[in-house]
Amino acid sequence: MKRYLIRRVLQVIPVLLIISFIVFSLVFLAGNPVALMLPEDASQEQIAALTESMGLNEPFYVQYGIFLGNAIQGDFGTSYRYNQDAMSIVLERLPQTFELAAVSMLFATIIAIPLGIWSAAKQNTVIDVFATGASVLGKAMPNFWLGIMLILLFSVNLSIFPVSGRGSFMHIILPAITLGTAIAAEMTRLIRSNMIEVMQQDYVRTAKSKGQKDSIVTYRHAFKNCLIPVVTIMALQTSSLIGGALVTEVVFAWPGMGQLLVQAVNARDMAIVQACVFVIAVAVILMNLLADIVYRLIDPRIKYD
Amino acid sequence: MSTNKNNSKQPILEIKGLKKHFELSSGWFSKEQKSVKAVDGIDLEVYPGETLGIVGESGCGKSTTGNTILRLLEATEGQILFEGQDLASLSKKEMREKRKDIQMIFQDPFSSLNPRMKVFDIIAEPLRSHKVATGDDLRKRVYELMETVGISKSFDQRFPHEFSGGQRQRIGIARALALKPKLIVCDEPVSALDVSIQSQVLNLLSKLQKEFNLTYIFIAHGLPAIKHISDRVAVMYLGKVVELADKEQLFSRPMHPYTEGLLSSVPVPDPHVRDTKERIILTGDLPSPADPPSGCRFHTRCPYADELCKTKEPDLVEERDGHHVMCHYPLKEGRGVLIEN
Amino acid sequence: MSANTTAQTEAPLEDEFEVSHKPKPLRRWMKLLLRSKTGTLGLIIVLTVCFTALFAPLLAPYEPDGMNPASINVPPMWLEGGSSAHVLGTDSLGRDMLSRIIYGSQVSLLIGVLSVVVAGIIGLVLGIMAGYYGKWIDNIVMRTVDSFLAVPNILLILVVLGIFGSNLLTLILVLGVTNWVIYARLVRGEVLSLKERDFVRAAKSIGTNDRTIMMKHILPNVFSSFIVISTLSVATTIIIEASLSFLGLGVQPPTISWGYMLSTGRDYLATSWWLATFPGLAITITVLGIIFLGDWLRDVLDPRSQGRRS
Amino acid sequence: MEQEQPLLDVRDLKTYFHTENGTVPSVDGVSFHINKGEVVAIVGESGCGKSVTSYSVMGLVSSPGKIEGGEILLEGNDLTKYSNRQMRKLRGNEMSMIFQEPLTSLNPLFTVGFQISEVILLHQKVSKKEAKQKTIEMIDKVGIPNSKKIYSSFPHQLSGGMRQRIMIAIALACNPKLLIADEPTTALDVSIQAQILELMKKLRKELDTSILLITHDLGVVAEMVDRVIVMYAGKVVEEGTVFELFKDPKHPYTKGLMESTPKIHELKDELYSIKGTVPTPMNMPSGCRFYPRCAFATDKCRTEAPDIEEVKPGHRVSCWLHEDGEVNLHEYEQKQQQTANS
Amino acid sequence: GDTDDTAADEDGAADGSDEEEEAAIEEDDNTLVIGTGTDMVTFDIHDHNATNTEAIHVNMFNYLVRRDGDDGFEGDLAESFENVDDTTWHFTLHEGVTFHNGDELTAEDVKYTFDRVASDDTLMEHSNYRQIQEVNVLGDYEFEIITDGPEPALLNRISRIGSGILPADYIEEEGWDHFLSNPVGTGPFQFAEWNRDESIVLERYDDYFGGDVTEWEEVVFRVIPETSTRVNELLTGGVHIAENVPPAEWDRVNDNDGTSIISGPSNRVMLLILNQAEEYATSDKRVRQAIDLAIDNEAITEHLLGGEGTPVQSRVTPGNTGAHPDLFDSYNHDPDQARELLEEAGYGDGLEITFNSPQGRYMMDSEVAELIRGMLSEVGITANLEFLEWSNFADMHANNNNEEMYFLGLGNSMFDAALGMDTFSAQGTARTGYVNDELDELLQAAAVNMDAEEREQQYHQAQEIVAEDLPYVFLYQAESMAGVSDSINYEIAFDETIYVENIEKN
Numbered sequence A: 001m002k003r004y005l006i007r008r009v010l011q012v013i014p015v016l017l018i019i020s021f022i023v024f025s026l027v028f029l030a031g032n033p034v035a036l037m038l039p040e041d042a043s044q045e046q047i048a049a050l051t052e053s054m055g056l057n058e059p060f061y062v063q064y065g066i067f068l069g070n071a072i073q074g075d076f077g078t079s080y081r082y083n084q085d086a087m088s089i090v091l092e093r094l095p096q097t098f099e100l101a102a103v104s105m106l107f108a109t110i111i112a113i114p115l116g117i118w119s120a121a122k123q124n125t126v127i128d129v130f131a132t133g134a135s136v137l138g139k140a141m142p143n144f145w146l147g148i149m150l151i152l153l154f155s156v157n158l159s160i161f162p163v164s165g166r167g168s169f170m171h172i173i174l175p176a177i178t179l180g181t182a183i184a185a186e187m188t189r190l191i192r193s194n195m196i197e198v199m200q201q202d203y204v205r206t207a208k209s210k211g212q213k214d215s216i217v218t219y220r221h222a223f224k225n226c227l228i229p230v231v232t233i234m235a236l237q238t239s240s241l242i243g244g245a246l247v248t249e250v251v252f253a254w255p256g257m258g259q260l261l262v263q264a265v266n267a268r269d270m271a272i273v274q275a276c277v278f279v280i281a282v283a284v285i286l287m288n289l290l291a292d293i294v295y296r297l298i299d300p301r302i303k304y305d
Numbered sequence B: 001m002s003t004n005k006n007n008s009k010q011p012i013l014e015i016k017g018l019k020k021h022f023e024l025s026s027g028w029f030s031k032e033q034k035s036v037k038a039v040d041g042i043d044l045e046v047y048p049g050e051t052l053g054i055v056g057e058s059g060c061g062k063s064t065t066g067n068t069i070l071r072l073l074e075a076t077e078g079q080i081l082f083e084g085q086d087l088a089s090l091s092k093k094e095m096r097e098k099r100k101d102i103q104m105i106f107q108d109p110f111s112s113l114n115p116r117m118k119v120f121d122i123i124a125e126p127l128r129s130h131k132v133a134t135g136d137d138l139r140k141r142v143y144e145l146m147e148t149v150g151i152s153k154s155f156d157q158r159f160p161h162e163f164s165g166g167q168r169q170r171i172g173i174a175r176a177l178a179l180k181p182k183l184i185v186c187d188e189p190v191s192a193l194d195v196s197i198q199s200q201v202l203n204l205l206s207k208l209q210k211e212f213n214l215t216y217i218f219i220a221h222g223l224p225a226i227k228h229i230s231d232r233v234a235v236m237y238l239g240k241v242v243e244l245a246d247k248e249q250l251f252s253r254p255m256h257p258y259t260e261g262l263l264s265s266v267p268v269p270d271p272h273v274r275d276t277k278e279r280i281i282l283t284g285d286l287p288s289p290a291d292p293p294s295g296c297r298f299h300t301r302c303p304y305a306d307e308l309c310k311t312k313e314p315d316l317v318e319e320r321d322g323h324h325v326m327c328h329y330p331l332k333e334g335r336g337v338l339i340e341n
Numbered sequence C: 001m002s003a004n005t006t007a008q009t010e011a012p013l014e015d016e017f018e019v020s021h022k023p024k025p026l027r028r029w030m031k032l033l034l035r036s037k038t039g040t041l042g043l044i045i046v047l048t049v050c051f052t053a054l055f056a057p058l059l060a061p062y063e064p065d066g067m068n069p070a071s072i073n074v075p076p077m078w079l080e081g082g083s084s085a086h087v088l089g090t091d092s093l094g095r096d097m098l099s100r101i102i103y104g105s106q107v108s109l110l111i112g113v114l115s116v117v118v119a120g121i122i123g124l125v126l127g128i129m130a131g132y133y134g135k136w137i138d139n140i141v142m143r144t145v146d147s148f149l150a151v152p153n154i155l156l157i158l159v160v161l162g163i164f165g166s167n168l169l170t171l172i173l174v175l176g177v178t179n180w181v182i183y184a185r186l187v188r189g190e191v192l193s194l195k196e197r198d199f200v201r202a203a204k205s206i207g208t209n210d211r212t213i214m215m216k217h218i219l220p221n222v223f224s225s226f227i228v229i230s231t232l233s234v235a236t237t238i239i240i241e242a243s244l245s246f247l248g249l250g251v252q253p254p255t256i257s258w259g260y261m262l263s264t265g266r267d268y269l270a271t272s273w274w275l276a277t278f279p280g281l282a283i284t285i286t287v288l289g290i291i292f293l294g295d296w297l298r299d300v301l302d303p304r305s306q307g308r309r310s
Numbered sequence D: 001m002e003q004e005q006p007l008l009d010v011r012d013l014k015t016y017f018h019t020e021n022g023t024v025p026s027v028d029g030v031s032f033h034i035n036k037g038e039v040v041a042i043v044g045e046s047g048c049g050k051s052v053t054s055y056s057v058m059g060l061v062s063s064p065g066k067i068e069g070g071e072i073l074l075e076g077n078d079l080t081k082y083s084n085r086q087m088r089k090l091r092g093n094e095m096s097m098i099f100q101e102p103l104t105s106l107n108p109l110f111t112v113g114f115q116i117s118e119v120i121l122l123h124q125k126v127s128k129k130e131a132k133q134k135t136i137e138m139i140d141k142v143g144i145p146n147s148k149k150i151y152s153s154f155p156h157q158l159s160g161g162m163r164q165r166i167m168i169a170i171a172l173a174c175n176p177k178l179l180i181a182d183e184p185t186t187a188l189d190v191s192i193q194a195q196i197l198e199l200m201k202k203l204r205k206e207l208d209t210s211i212l213l214i215t216h217d218l219g220v221v222a223e224m225v226d227r228v229i230v231m232y233a234g235k236v237v238e239e240g241t242v243f244e245l246f247k248d249p250k251h252p253y254t255k256g257l258m259e260s261t262p263k264i265h266e267l268k269d270e271l272y273s274i275k276g277t278v279p280t281p282m283n284m285p286s287g288c289r290f291y292p293r294c295a296f297a298t299d300k301c302r303t304e305a306p307d308i309e310e311v312k313p314g315h316r317v318s319c320w321l322h323e324d325g326e327v328n329l330h331e332y333e334q335k336q337q338q339t340a341n342s
Numbered sequence E: 001g002d003t004d005d006t007a008a009d010e011d012g013a014a015d016g017s018d019e020e021e022e023a024a025i026e027e028d029d030n031t032l033v034i035g036t037g038t039d040m041v042t043f044d045i046h047d048h049n050a051t052n053t054e055a056i057h058v059n060m061f062n063y064l065v066r067r068d069g070d071d072g073f074e075g076d077l078a079e080s081f082e083n084v085d086d087t088t089w090h091f092t093l094h095e096g097v098t099f100h101n102g103d104e105l106t107a108e109d110v111k112y113t114f115d116r117v118a119s120d121d122t123l124m125e126h127s128n129y130r131q132i133q134e135v136n137v138l139g140d141y142e143f144e145i146i147t148d149g150p151e152p153a154l155l156n157r158i159s160r161i162g163s164g165i166l167p168a169d170y171i172e173e174e175g176w177d178h179f180l181s182n183p184v185g186t187g188p189f190q191f192a193e194w195n196r197d198e199s200i201v202l203e204r205y206d207d208y209f210g211g212d213v214t215e216w217e218e219v220v221f222r223v224i225p226e227t228s229t230r231v232n233e234l235l236t237g238g239v240h241i242a243e244n245v246p247p248a249e250w251d252r253v254n255d256n257d258g259t260s261i262i263s264g265p266s267n268r269v270m271l272l273i274l275n276q277a278e279e280y281a282t283s284d285k286r287v288r289q290a291i292d293l294a295i296d297n298e299a300i301t302e303h304l305l306g307g308e309g310t311p312v313q314s315r316v317t318p319g320n321t322g323a324h325p326d327l328f329d330s331y332n333h334d335p336d337q338a339r340e341l342l343e344e345a346g347y348g349d350g351l352e353i354t355f356n357s358p359q360g361r362y363m364m365d366s367e368v369a370e371l372i373r374g375m376l377s378e379v380g381i382t383a384n385l386e387f388l389e390w391s392n393f394a395d396m397h398a399n400n401n402n403e404e405m406y407f408l409g410l411g412n413s414m415f416d417a418a419l420g421m422d423t424f425s426a427q428g429t430a431r432t433g434y435v436n437d438e439l440d441e442l443l444q445a446a447a448v449n450m451d452a453e454e455r456e457q458q459y460h461q462a463q464e465i466v467a468e469d470l471p472y473v474f475l476y477q478a479e480s481m482a483g484v485s486d487s488i489n490y491e492i493a494f495d496e497t498i499y500v501e502n503i504e505k506n
C-alpha cells in the first residue's frame, strides 16, 4: 500500500505537467494582460515597458520554463489584479469552496442512495418511472434556473432559507441543493442500474436462501457491492464541484473558487489561474487517491502494489 | 504401435523448453518482480494426423500453452517449431501467413463469436483477411464450410445468439477450417456444452480429422472426452508436463501418482461399482503457480511423497516405450480405468 | 455403435429451428419500439423536435427576430393579458416566444449533436487505441485524460472561447474537445475487457489485422454503451450551452438557442416567468426524449435483444 | 413403501416466467417426492428447469417468475401458501441450498466467518460469541484446516473447493432436514469434485439430511444417489432407483443421455449422439416434447403428450412406447434395426 | 422580523436563543447593508477606474474639495482654496483631522498622495493627474498645487477617483502592501474587513473630523452579482439597498411592502462608437447619420428602460460644466431618410457591419443592443451583434481593436466637458479615426481657458460639431435605479457614489 501510494503520487507529476502546460499555453494564447493593467490611454512605450518588466516579451518556452521553475518552489507568482501572492488568494477561497462542495455531495448522496435503491427494487413500477423522471429533470435543469427558482420559492415566498451569502448552516442549503441536484440525478441512475445488476448476483440469492430479511439483503449484501461506482463518480465530480460551481456561486453570491477562477481567466491573471488549477488538480488527485483507499476498505479483493 | 508410427515421421510441431511467465505487478518502482509461471518448461512433439490430448486441472497452463503456440501470447522462453520453422522468429506479417496453417477452436462458444457479426461474416472473416476468396467464390466457400460442419445455409444471416451452444461451436469449427489448416488447437471445445451435444461435436471433430487429415492438439479437463478423442495424452500439473504416453498406456497403466489420482477421481456412471471401486482421493488444492512448491511440484498432494520429492525436482524421463513420466518413484502397475478392457 | 448416429450428426440442423421466420431489421425495431413505452415516447419527442428544427420557417408564426418594443413581456395566451396572437407570449423585446422556441431547436440540436459527435470520435479513436495497444499509447492517453479530468471543463471552455470568440463552430468544437475524455475512459475500459474475449483472440488467430479487429470486432461492441453515454451527453451539452450563455459565452444573436433564451430569460424569472420557463421546458422534454431514445437504441443495436437470453 | 409421509412432496408444480417476450413455462407440471434421509437426483440438460424447480421449493423464484400451480409439501405443509416471513424462517434452517458457482455465490465483501455466522444468528438464539464458536466448528467439520484463520478470510482468498465447502458449511450450519445441492461440483476440477462428493456423503451420514442433488453428470449420480428423476424441457420424463435406471432406462432420452456420455472405462470409435438440441421454452413442440429428437417417435408422439406412468414398482416413465407395458429399449432398438436392414 | 433575522445570519451571529436574537436585532439596527453587483477592485485608490470601487472609497477617504451643487466646489479636507494664477492653486487644510490610525493629516500627506499618482505612469489614474507638476508644502496645513499649464478643471480633477488623501507616514512605515490590506483614511468610516467576492465591512470612525455625521455604526457592502438575487435579498430584508435594479423587477420591488424603487439621473451616457478608419463603411458620414436616424432613442428609453432614461445628442449632460441644453432630451429619428442616406452612400442593397456590445455590464445592455440591431435591420443595415465578455470587451476598447461599431456607456467623473470632449481631439482620435481641425482648435483653446464663460461657449460649439459629424452616435443618458428599503432614506447620487453619511434611518 505504501509503495502504491508513492507510485500514485509520482504518477501525479506528469499529470500536473500536462495540466500546467495546457493551461499555460491557453493563457498565453489568450493574450497579454498588460492592456488590462494600464490606464486606457497608456502609450505604446508604457505597454512595451511593462510587458518587458513582466517578462512577457520572452518566447513561450522561456516564460513557461520560468513559470515551472518558480512553481516547483511553490511560487505561482503574484496576482497583478490583487497585487498579492496568488496562492494565498486561492487558499483563502478553499474553505468556502470545500464547504459547498462537501455539502452538495452529501446532499446528492442522501437523495441518490435511497432513490436509486428504491427504484431498482421496484423496477418498472410507478416509483421507478418517477425516479427516472426526477433524475432526468435533475439533469435537465440548468443550475441558474434551479437556483433562482429555489430562492424564489424557499427564501422569498416561504422565508425558510436566507437568499444568498455565506454564514450560518442555513445559507449553504439552497446552493448545495442547486449544485448537488445534477450529481444526485446522475448517481441515482448509476445506483439503479448497478443495483439491478447486483440483485441478480448469486451471492444475493445465497443471502436470501439463508432466510435473511429483504431489507438486510438489499442494504448489507447488495448495496455494498454497488458502492465502488458510486465512490468513483464522487471522486470524478471533484473538479466540477470545486472549479465549476461558478454559476451556482454567482446566483447565491457565494465567494468560491469558481468565481475567482473565471474572473482570473477573464482578467488574464495568469498567476491566479495557475494557482487555482494547481489547487483543483491536487484536490482531484487527492480525492481519487482517497477513492482508491475507500475501494480498498469496501472491497478486500482490491490490492494495491 | 502408434509410437512406431510417430517415430517414422517428422513432427509437424515441436515445442522445446517452452516457458510463459506472467509478470504480476507491472509497477515502475517495485523491485522484485513476482511472476506466475503459467508454463514452466515443457517439451512436446506433435505428429501429423494425430491428436495430442492435454489434460490437467484448471489453471495448470493448458490454455497458455495453446495460446503461445498460436503466438496469441509471446513465449517467455523456448522454441515452437512448426514444420521445422521457429514461429517466434517470424515477423508479424509472416506469422499472419503462417496462421493459415494453425488454427484454434475456443472453449466458450458464447464468447468466441462476435455477438454483433452474422454467421456468414464470421466464417468468411479468415477468407477475407487472407484475401483467399471474394465475391461468389467466397460465398461458395462459406456455404461449403457450413455444410461441412452441419449448419444449414439458410442460417447465414443470423447472429450467434440465435444458435444453441453446440451450433455455435460448429460455427467456430467452420471458421477454424476455412483456411484449410494443418494443425488445430482445440482449447476445451466441448467443456461448455450440454451432455447430449458434446457427443455431436466430438463426433464431428473426429470425422473432420479423417476427412481433412488434420492434426489436433486437444485440450480438456474432462478425462472421458480426452480419452475418447486422443491418440497420445500429456498430463499437465502446475505448468509442467508430468506424464506423456499413448492413450491406452496412460489410461490403463498410469505411472504418475497425479494421473492415477485423477483417473480414480472421475466418477463412473455405473452405480454398481460405487461401493466397490477403490479410490485415491487427492487431498488439498492445486498450489499457486506464482510460487510452486519446491522439489517435485506434486509432493504436497502426493500420497507417496518422501524427503527426496520435497527437495529434488524429477526430470521427464521415458520409462517405457513412448511413456514419459516426471516422478522419482513412477508407479510400475498404476491403477488405471481401462484394465477390464 | 448404432448405425444411424452418423446420419444424425450430418443431418442439416434446419429442422431443429423453431424460429422459422427471421424478422426483418425494421420489423424487429418496430417490435422493440412498441414493446417499450418509453422508447416510443422518446422517439416521438425526438422526431418532433427534429421535424420542428427542419421546418422551422414553415412552422413559426412570426419572424423569430421581429421585435416590437411596444408589446414586450406579453404573457402566454391563457394568462390574463395574453392574446392569441402570441400563444406563448412575447419576450423582453416583444418577440414571439413560440417562434423563437421553434427556431431555437435548430441551434440547440446542432450544438448538442455535433459536439457529441466531435467528442465521440476523438474519444472512440483514442479510447480504442489506448485500450487495444496498451503500453505507452495507453499511458499517454490516460494521463491526458487524468489531466483533463483534473481541470474544470468550464475553464477550458472559457479560455478557448475567449481566444477564438464565441461562434457556433468554435462552440461546437470546444464543447466536443472538452468532453472527449468521458468517452475515452469508458471506451478504453470496455476495450480492455473486450480484447481478452475469445472472439478477439479468434480474430487474431485467424490472422486478421489490428485495424480490422478494432473496426469490426471492438468498435461495434463498445457502441451500445457509447450510445447510452452519448445520448445523455447530448442532453448535458444542451444544458452546458445554456450555462455558457449565462456567462455571455453562448451563441450570439440573432442566432437563437434554447440555452440563450433560458439564460437571458433568467432576469425575468420572478416577473415574466415564461421567458425562461418555456425554453427550459423545451430542453427538459427534449432531453427526456433523447434519454429514452438512447435506452431504446441500445436495445435495438444489440442483436441479442430479440428476446432469447444467452 | 409409501407408508411414511415423505419429507418433501412436490405435486404438479408449475413455475412460469412472464417475460416481455411472453410466458416461459420453465417448470411445467413436475411431481416428485423425497423421503427422509434419502438422496434424490434431478438430471437433465441445461435449461430443462432443474434450478427453477429447486428455487421454487426454496421460495426463491424471483420476478418475473411465479409459481403458477401445484403444491410443495414439506412434512405435509404446503409451502406455496406460506408467506414470505414464514418462508424466511424455513430457509437456511429447515432446508437450505448450495449453488453451482462457488466463485460467485459468496459475497466478496464479507469474511466467510461472517457469512456462516449470519445464518446461525438468524435461526438460533445464540450470542455472537457462540455463533463464532459454532462457525469455527462448522469450518472444521467441512474439512478445512486452520479454521480460525479461515474464519476471517475473504472468499477471494480461498480456492474454489474451499469456497464450495464454505457454502456447504452455511447450508448445514442449522442442521436442515433438506439440503438442495444445485450442481455443487460442476465448476470444480475432477480431483476437487471427488473431495466435495466424499464430504457430502460423509456429512449426510453424520447428520441424516435428505439431499436433492441437481446435476447433469451421470457419474456423480451413479456415485451418490438412491433415486433419480430425469427432466426434459420442464417435465419429468422418467423416475426410478439409480440401479433400475442405469440398467434399464425406459425413456429414449434417458437412454440417449447415458450412451452419449463418453465413458472412461470403455473404448468406442464413435459416440452415440442425440440429434438436435433442447427446444427453448418459448417454442415447445406439441405432443411429446422429445419427439423431434427421438429415434422411436411415432405419429402419436407428435400430437399427444404422454402422461407419466408407473411401468414397474417405483419406476415411472412418460413415453408412449410403454403404453402397453414395459419395453426394453436396448432390445427394441436392435429389433428395429434388423427389420430396417432386411 | 424577517429583515433582522437574515441580517443577523449575515454576521454568523444567529443563535437559537431568543434573547440573543433580540440583542442581534438591536445591533443590526445600526448596520447598513448595501447589495452591489461587483466587488470592489482594490484599495489602491490610484490604480483603478471603477466607479463602484470609488463609491465605497468615498466613505473611507476624503478629497480636498467636494462638488457642491451644479458647478461650485466646497472644501472638504481643505478649509479654503484659491486659484492664485493660471498654474498655481493654494490650499489650507483643516486642523485636527486624524487618520483612522490616529496620525494627524498634514500637507505632507497631500503631497505624498498627488506625487504618487502624478509620477507613476503605470497607475490607472495617472493620465488624469499628470497635469499636476508639483505640490509645494508651505506649512503643516498649507500647500500649493502647481500645474504644468493653465488647468481650468483642476478642482474637478481633485474631487474624484484617485484624489482621496493617503496617510504618508503610515504607508512609508508599514509598506504599501500592508496599506492595501489594512487601509487607513480620514473618512467617517474605517476599514473592518474585506472578504473578496463576498463583502466589504466598514465601521464608524468616531473621531471623524466632520463630527457625528452618521447614525450607522457599520456598513456592509455585499457583493451579489446576480440581479434577481440582489432584488430577492432586498425583498426579504437581507439588504437595505439593492443597486442596479432593471425595469423587469421594478413592479416586484414596488409591490412589495416596505421596499420601493428610486431613480436618479447618472452622469453616464450610452453611445455607439463608430470606426472611421477608411476600410469601414462607417467612415462615411452619411452612413453614420443613417445609423443615428435609424435608431428611435425614445423607443429604447420608454419601452426597455421603462421611461428611466433621456435621449441625448451629446456626452455632456446637465450637471456637467459645459452641457449644451439643446442636445439634451432630443434625438433624430427618421428611417426613411436613413434609407435615402444609405442609398446615396452606395449601400442601397444592404450593408453589413459588426456590432460589439458588452453583456450584463449596464442595465439592459443586451436588450438595448438587440433592439438597436433590430432597428438597424429595418433600414437595411445588417449588424452582426457580438457580445463580448467584459474583459475582452475592455481589451478591445483599450486596444482599439474594434470594428465598425460598439456599444458603450461613458461616465464623466470630472463633471466637466473637458473629459467628455477630449476624446474627439486630434490626440484622442485613435479610437475612431475621427479628425476635425475646427473642433481641435476649439478644444485646445477651451482646455487652457481660465475664463469660465468663454470656455463654456467653446464647448457648446464643439458639441454641435460632434453632433453633426457623429463620430459617436449618442443614445441616452442612463438613469441609476436602486431598490431601497422603506426603513431608510436614500437618494441616488449623480456621480454614482454612495455617501453613507447621507443615508438616514426612517
Ligand SMILES: Nc1ncnc2c1ncn2[C@@H]1O[C@H](COP(=O)(O)OP(=O)(O)OP(=O)(O)O)[C@@H](O)[C@H]1O
Binding pocket: B022, B023, B036, B037, B038, B039, B056, B057, B058, B059, B060, B061, B062, B063, B064, B065, B221, B289
Ligand atoms: N494474462 C494473464 N496474466 C496473469 N496470469 C495469467 C494470465 N493468463 C493466465 N494466467 C495464469 O496462468 C495460469 C495458467 O492459466 P491457463 O489459462 O493456461 O490455465 P488452464 O490450464 O487453461 O486452466 P483452465 O482449465 O481453467 O482453462 C493460471 O494460474 C492463470 O491464473
Ligand SMILES: Nc1ncnc2c1ncn2[C@@H]1O[C@H](COP(=O)(O)OP(=O)(O)OP(=O)(O)O)[C@@H](O)[C@H]1O
Binding pocket: C309, D017, D019, D024, D026, D044, D045, D046, D047, D048, D049, D050, D051, D052, D053, D063, D064, D065, D216, D281
Ligand atoms: N429470470 C428468468 N426469466 C426468464 N426465463 C427464465 C428465468 N430464469 C430461468 N428461466 C428459464 O427457465 C428455464 C429453466 O432454467 P433453469 O435454470 O431451471 O435450468 P437448469 O435446468 O437449471 O439449467 P442449468 O443446468 O444450465 O443450470 C430456462 O429455459 C430459462 O430460460
Ligand SMILES: [Mg+2]
Binding pocket: B062, B063, B064, B187
Ligand atoms: Mg483454459
Ligand SMILES: [Mg+2]
Binding pocket: D050, D051, D052, D182, D183
Ligand atoms: Mg441450473
